[in-house]
Amino acid sequence: xxxxxxxxxxxxxxxxxxxxxxxxxxxxxxxxxxxxxxxxxxxxxxxxxxxxxxxxxxxxxxxxxxxxxxxxxxxxxxxxxxxxxxxxxxxxxxxxxxxxxxxxxxxxxxxxxxxxx
Amino acid sequence: xxxxxxxxxxxxxxxxxxxxxxxxxxxxxxxxxxxxxxxxxxxxxxxxxxxxxxxxxxxxxxxxxxxxxxxxxxxxxxxxxxxxxxxxxxxxxxxxxxxxxxxxxxxxxxxxxxxxxxxxxxxxxxxxxxxxxxxxxxxxxxxxxx
Ligand SMILES: Nc1ncnc2c1ncn2[C@@H]1O[C@H](COP(=O)(O)OP(=O)(O)OP(=O)(O)O)[C@@H](O)[C@H]1O
Ligand SMILES: [Mg+2]
Numbered sequence: 606x607x608x609x610x611x612x613x614x615x616x617x618x619x620x621x622x623x624x625x626x627x628x629x630x631x632x633x634x635x636x637x638x639x640x641x642x643x644x645x646x647x648x649x650x651x652x653x654x655x656x657x658x659x660x661x662x663x664x665x666x667x668x669x670x671x672x673x674x675x676x677x678x679x680x681x682x683x684x685x686x687x688x689x690x691x692x693x694x695x696x697x698x699x700x701x702x703x704x705x706x707x708x709x710x711x712x713x714x715x716x717x718x719x720x721x722x
Numbered sequence: 723x724x725x726x727x728x729x730x731x732x733x734x735x736x737x738x739x740x741x742x743x744x745x746x747x748x749x750x751x752x753x754x755x756x757x758x759x760x761x762x763x764x765x766x767x768x769x770x771x772x773x774x775x776x777x778x779x780x781x782x783x784x785x786x787x788x789x790x791x792x793x794x795x796x797x798x799x800x801x802x803x804x805x806x807x808x809x810x811x812x813x814x815x816x817x818x819x820x821x822x823x824x825x826x827x828x829x830x831x832x833x834x835x836x837x838x839x840x841x842x843x844x845x846x847x848x849x850x851x852x853x854x855x856x857x858x859x860x861x862x863x864x865x866x867x868x
């Protein structure tokens with residue numbers, strides 16, 4: 606599944622320019638940045654309520670495929686710019702983290718025919 | 723690989739605007755040298771966690787890196803407050819991060835353990851009331867693994 610395909614399946618708005626056709630390798634939900642630096646995997650989609658420019662650096666260092674900011678939070682324009690310069694796509698949803706993660710996880714299961722997200 | 727590249731970046735306590743500047747330059751430099759992605763990732767995690775620690779726990783400091791021979795040496799030093807008990811600080815989950823830093827998603831007590839896990843060698847020297855210095859070594863190996 607790619608980010609482009611995900612946008613069609615979940616109510617997500619694209620907040621910056623970036624590559625939406627990289628395959629997503631799974632998702633990781635966390636609001637703690639050192640936790641993502643430790644446990645996020647390359648190509649993962651990161652689900653979080655954090656909006657600070659630091660999230661762009663974390664995603665870039667870990668080679669994540671993109672970030673979904675939940676709860677309709679306002680995102681610092683600097684975060685969007687930084688992410689764009691690193692090729693990281695930022696998406697926004699009105700859903701909360703738990704619902705978002707549940708939906709994305711289930712999409713993975715169907716997409717992979719029962720494989721793990 | 724060993725032209726010997728180095729750079730220096732100042733860091734100020736409480737000021738996130740310089741966060742990630744040094745680690746980003748290091749990433750670009752290593753990518754340009756054709757260093758394996760896994761090595762770049764390990765070096766960047768160490769540099770970024772150390773930069774953030776100066777910003778959230780210290781008054782001011784700096785990050786310096788040097789790429790020479792078969793290693794990357796990252797030195798992050800600050801002017802205090804220092805660490806009383808380094809053994810305790812290294813324990814996963816131990817944190818004294820202030821509320822303002824937690825709001826931005828820092829303070830899980832995982833930064834120093836992350837550095838330890840990703841570095842080939844880590845030396846921490848700290849004098850309470852004076853400051854802390856981290857010396858991080860990442861070996862340049864063809865397979866990028868630790
Ligand atoms: N440069 C420093 N100066 C003073 N104290 C420090 C410094 N770096 C770390 N510490 C102390 O060590 C503790 C553990 O650091 P560590 O990086 O593991 O976790 P954290 O910074 O609190 O949270 P996280 O890194 O998960 O965001 C800190 O809470 C702080 O008490
Ligand atoms: Mg830390």
